[in-house]
Amino acid sequence: MIKFQNVTKIYQENIIVLQDVSFEIKEGEFVSIVGKSGAGKTTLIRMILGLEFPTYGEVFFDGESVSKANSKILQKIRRKIGSVYQDYRLLPAKTVYENVAYIMEVEGKENEEIEVEVPRVLEIIGLGDKMNNFPRELSGGEQQRLSIARALVNHPAVIIADEPTGNLDPYNTYEVISLLEKINKSGKTVVLSTHNREIVNKLGKRVITIENGIIIRDEERGRFII
Amino acid sequence: MFTNLKRVFNFALVDFFRNKGISIAAIFVLTTTILLITGLFFMHGVSNFLISTIQNKIDITAYFKADVPEQDILNAKDEILKISSEVKNVEYISKEDALYDFTQKHGDDPTISGALQEVGGNPFLPSLNIIMASGASGYEKVATILQGDQFIDLIEKVDFSQKKVTIEKIFSISATINKFGLILAVILFLVAIVVVFNTIKLAINGSREEITTMRIVGASSWFIKSPFIIQGAMFGFVSFIICFFVTFILAFLVSSSVEIIMPGFNLFKYFTSNIFIIILIQLGFGVAMGVVSSFIVVNKYLKV
Numbered sequence: 001m002i003k004f005q006n007v008t009k010i011y012q013e014n015i016i017v018l019q020d021v022s023f024e025i026k027e028g029e030f031v032s033i034v035g036k037s038g039a040g041k042t043t044l045i046r047m048i049l050g051l052e053f054p055t056y057g058e059v060f061f062d063g064e065s066v067s068k069a070n071s072k073i074l075q076k077i078r079r080k081i082g083s084v085y086q087d088y089r090l091l092p093a094k095t096v097y098e099n100v101a102y103i104m105e106v107e108g109k110e111n112e113e114i115e116v117e118v119p120r121v122l123e124i125i126g127l128g129d130k131m132n133n134f135p136r137e138l139s140g141g142e143q144q145r146l147s148i149a150r151a152l153v154n155h156p157a158v159i160i161a162d163e164p165t166g167n168l169d170p171y172n173t174y175e176v177i178s179l180l181e182k183i184n185k186s187g188k189t190v191v192l193s194t195h196n197r198e199i200v201n202k203l204g205k206r207v208i209t210i211e212n213g214i215i216i217r218d219e220e221r222g223r224f225i226i
Numbered sequence: 227m228f229t230n231l232k233r234v235f236n237f238a239l240v241d242f243f244r245n246k247g248i249s250i251a252a253i254f255v256l257t258t259t260i261l262l263i264t265g266l267f268f269m270h271g272v273s274n275f276l277i278s279t280i281q282n283k284i285d286i287t288a289y290f291k292a293d294v295p296e297q298d299i300l301n302a303k304d305e306i307l308k309i310s311s312e313v314k315n316v317e318y319i320s321k322e323d324a325l326y327d328f329t330q331k332h333g334d335d336p337t338i339s340g341a342l343q344e345v346g347g348n349p350f351l352p353s354l355n356i357i358m359a360s361g362a363s364g365y366e367k368v369a370t371i372l373q374g375d376q377f378i379d380l381i382e383k384v385d386f387s388q389k390k391v392t393i394e395k396i397f398s399i400s401a402t403i404n405k406f407g408l409i410l411a412v413i414l415f416l417v418a419i420v421v422v423f424n425t426i427k428l429a430i431n432g433s434r435e436e437i438t439t440m441r442i443v444g445a446s447s448w449f450i451k452s453p454f455i456i457q458g459a460m461f462g463f464v465s466f467i468i469c470f471f472v473t474f475i476l477a478f479l480v481s482s483s484v485e486i487i488m489p490g491f492n493l494f495k496y497f498t499s500n501i502f503i504i505i506l507i508q509l510g511f512g513v514a515m516g517v518v519s520s521f522i523v524v525n526k527y528l529k530v
Binding site: 049051071075076077078079083089090091092093102103105106107108110111150 | 229230233241244245433435436438439440441442443444445446447449
């Protein structure tokens, strides 16, 4: 589903962020990408979404080269991915309902479908009673749940979560990770980037460890070892 | 397609009212700049009026010999009108009219009346007063023809050489005023563009992260861009409505005061007779600036 083929990313002044990175994520997998801050996790995630492009090598999504994709194809790829970020990346001027509905509107879904699906997803995620609130009126945990609702509403094939628990307390961290596990159990691929040792060790899923831009470990039932 | 169009209009409308502070700031700046440009248009009208008033006071006079029959002078008048399309007006003043005008003007002055009686009869010559539509060179051209062979038997003298310096000075001042006005207008227009562009940029700047997020979730460029562009057009349209009414009210209220300073120039009449140009300037500038600025700014932020 996602394939990195000898990917190297060099920023200006010869700063090497990723070096000859190769791996493949299959459909339905739950993969944690771990490493210290600055190891290259976020660059790797951004490459899947086509927000950064490799200096050398190629990134594939569903057999399509992300690095060579034009804006139309990139748009298509991004719609197949639900993304969750540490800073939530919500639309501050839109209400909770509108934030989720926007994703369906982007896809050109009918209003009738949106009116049914958005409240349903918000109920599942526990934000059914906050549909008319703005993101600034929500707690950190609620904002992250909203961003997960947004990532889920279009039934994407993959959920990418970049440090989703970075700003959350232990209780909300547990809730978010449980949600991601449930999403994975429903058959979706989940890519989680984190530096939270406890989460990774508890999950007992595949772990790719990056250090200084190089993959040093890729284990099926891995642990956080740096 | 229609659903999406409805959606982007709805986004624009909702954001317009939700971000009241930004909308008010953008409309305020646009209104101020549109008023400035409208002011420039009125200044153009005023300066044109003043220049043409002064230029209409300039003429040259061709004095005919005392024994030239009136019909010959009228024929000469027709000939002069044919010389050039730049001849705006030619007025015939007979000997009798000249004397009448003189006595009307100086009848109360006993010295001048006495002098006139001493001369005896009517000392004035019949003449043609010529007003040109063009500059000093036009007067020179006509004066040269009048002093040439064609009219040598009819014309006693042409007073161009006495008036030459004054005519040249007035036309040179008019040209300077026009040139200075144009430069000032261009500078103010450019300043207005820069100010409006930066205001729209500031208004959209707050949505920079939002635009990136929209891009990440797979929204197409036009789906992201359109609400901002529509909002820019809305800023321009609302500013136009405000400016139009402000201009209307100001022109109505100030008109009589302006007419006291500049007799013959009715500001409100100038407004009504140029209403379509004013609408075009205000609406065109407002909407075009709103749309173009939004387009450029969003495009810059869309490069994700």
